[in-house]
Amino acid sequence: MKNAQTRRSFITSVSMLAAGTALATAAPLSFFKNRKLKVVLVGTGVRGTSFWGKRLVDEYSDILEFVGLCDPNPGRLKYAKKYIGTSCNTYADFDQMIVENKPDLVIVTTTDSTHHEYIIRGLELGCDVLTEKPLTTDEVKCQQILDAERKHNKNVIVGFNYRWSPYNTKVKELIQSGSIGEITSVDFHWYLNTHHGASYFRRWHGLRQTGGSLWVHKSTHHFDLVNWWLDSDPKEVFAYGDLEFYGSANSFRGNNCRDCEHTKTCDFYWDITKNERDMDLYVKNEEHDGYIRDNCLFRKEINIYDKMSAQVKYANNVVLNYSLTTYSPFEGWRIAFNGTKGRIEAALDIPYNKKDVLSQEELHALEMSQGGKEVARYEPVILHKIWDKHETIQVPYERGGHGGGDKRLHDKIFKNPDNKDHYDRAAGVRDGAMSILVGVAARKSIESGEPIKIAELTDLEPRPKRI
Structure with a gap:
């Protein structure tokens, strides 16, 4: 009975959050000590692993727990699990993660153009969804998200800090x-x-x-x-x-900063090898998907x-x-x-x-x-x-x-979702x-x-x- 009450409280609070309002009668999540909020995250880049990952574990482990991490890049996924500090299972398959863990909340921190895929699928599988900004990248995907939220009677929160x-x-x-x-x-x-x-x-x-x-x-x-x-x-x-x-406006360019012949003359040279986190998260895992973090900012593809x-x-x-x-x-x-x-x-x-x-x-x-x-x-x-x-x-x-917006946003979502906010x-x-x-x-x-x-x-x- 208490577990059901915990989930009802969370869903009610999320519903009010998504509407931009607050509920004065629901009990805060922190009052329900018998079961933690079950959270999964898809997209293990720098924002996902830090703000929506490690910070939640560090600050809210008494009221939530990660039950799944998902990313198509196995190297980043392995790094993310260690960096975030969770013992949960990891997945390449988003549906499998949802079905096996039945989370209360899906957090989406993938590339912007794929937000809609995971938001919509999360709603279809019966979850509330919290997405990093932006909601999506064009009007067609936006309409698909609006339709999905209405159809499945679930809620989408956008992380505007x-x-x-x-x-x-x-x-x-x-x-x-x-x-x-x-x-x-x-x-x-x-x-x-x-x-x-x-x-x-x-x-x-x-x-x-x-x-x-x-x-x-x-x-x-x-x-x-x-x-x-x-x-x-x-x-x-x-x-x-x-x-x-x-982009192409510049007179010279290279493959990436690490192997560029213009490192001594380019004002924008950036040495990624001096950043341990970027090396561990991105450079060591390029072999899996080819993503280059220190691309030339003058490449013609921009x-x-x-x-x-x-x-x-x-x-x-x-x-x-x-x-x-x-x-x-x-x-x-x-x-x-x-x-x-x-x-x-x-x-x-x-x-x-x-x-x-x-x-x-x-x-x-x-x-x-x-x-x-x-x-x-x-x-x-x-x-x-x-x-x-x-x-x-x-x-x-x-x-x-x-x-100071980050911590206040997190407190509102995870600790005080029912508190009245005069500023909406x-x-x-x-x-x-x-x-x-x-x-x-x-x-x-x-x-x-x-x-x-x-x-x-x-x-x-x-x-x-x-x-």
């Missing part, structure tokens, strides 16, 4: 409280430096057929934030984009954009001006909300605004880290009301784990769809030279109010 950063939550709080009246327009600019930005073009993300382009893989984070901040759905997109820095700009009109009539730069000297972002009563400005990691002694590579490593002691710090948000002086609000800020940060399949559809529409707009209506991509009708 940026919503959970205290800094981003403060921006939401200011907007939600009406501090600048009704929002009319937004300017949002994201800068990837030549360490982080370049890394996408070395990996499978540089191919549209596997990553959907950075319009989808990376910008899905940003569009989801705006959708959430504005509490509205995107309605129409017009965009520009080009590939003119990486077919995504490295500069991107879009204008998005929302169903509530707000206009977003957005850009993504992939070869900036620094990594950071700026956003401004214009409203009928004033303006909110927020920004992180703009080097001219602070005195950081860390290198750009160190800053990125800290953002991706899942442990370590946090140093107390604050970052400003500017609130400027019409006819009044501006106010500088100092917001507590955490560097590690995507601004939990993300379901509709949130995942609306974020990737902006990127999909941007790609289509660039190709056609025309604005693209979101409603024409799937059967989801944009709503002026998101929830």
Whole structure:
């Protein structure tokens, strides 16, 4: 009876999470000590083994257990089991893993273009599914996921961690409280430096057929934030984009960084042999599937954009001006909300605004880290009301784990799924769809030279109010 109650509690909580709400009456998973949550993971790359693997084992072993890991690469699978710290069985066959273990939750961290396969099959086999962002890479796969969730009466959660950063939550709080009246327009600019930005073009993300382009893989984070901040759905997109820095735009190239003749002259030379984890996870397992982690970022196969700009009109009539730069000297972002009563400005990691002694590579490593002691710090948000002086609000800020969002997302999903969240940060399949559809529409707009209506991509009708 208690086991059944545990599973019912989890399914109910997941259902409410996927709907972007919370349940006040269900007991937390941690209250059920007799049986742990049964979890399986498919896709054992760096994100799967660390954030959705090792961190769950390290932090939540009292309430969950891995009962299966799946990957077509046997070498990575063996490494993943040891790195994560689990004794569960490993599988090349996804169906076999599900049938033999009957998990409560499937976590999908495969390449973006295959997310839909495992999400849909997991739902068909009776599981709730949690997927790493982006939900998928195009509108056809998106519709298939929407149909599957409806048909099988199961739920999909999308792992949007940026919503959970205290800094981003403060921006939401200011907007939600009406501090600048009704929002009319937004300017949002994201800068990837030549360490982080370049890394996408070395990996499978540089191919549209596997990553959907950075319009989808990376910008899905940003569009989801705006959708959430504005509490509205995107309605129409017009965009520009080009590939003119990486890929075939360069005058020279090699096979990969390890055996390239240009290592002494290429500013982007990256020595993977100095990173033990990348060597163990990727290089030692190339023989199984041919995947090269340190590919040349100037290879001619790259077919995504490295500069991107879009204008998005929302169903509530707000206009977003957005850009993504992939070869900036620094990594950071700026956003401004214009409203009928004033303006909110927020920004992180703009080097001219602070005195950081860390290198750009160190800053990125800290953002991706899942442990370590946090140093107390604050970052400003500017609130400027019409006819009044501006106010500088100092917001507590955490560097590690995507601004502190990673651990808060995990706590919500696994420890406190029933707790009421005043900011509605939990993300379901509709949130995942609306974020990737902006990127999909941007790609289509660039190709056609025309604005693209979101409603024409799937059967989801944009709503002026998101929830």
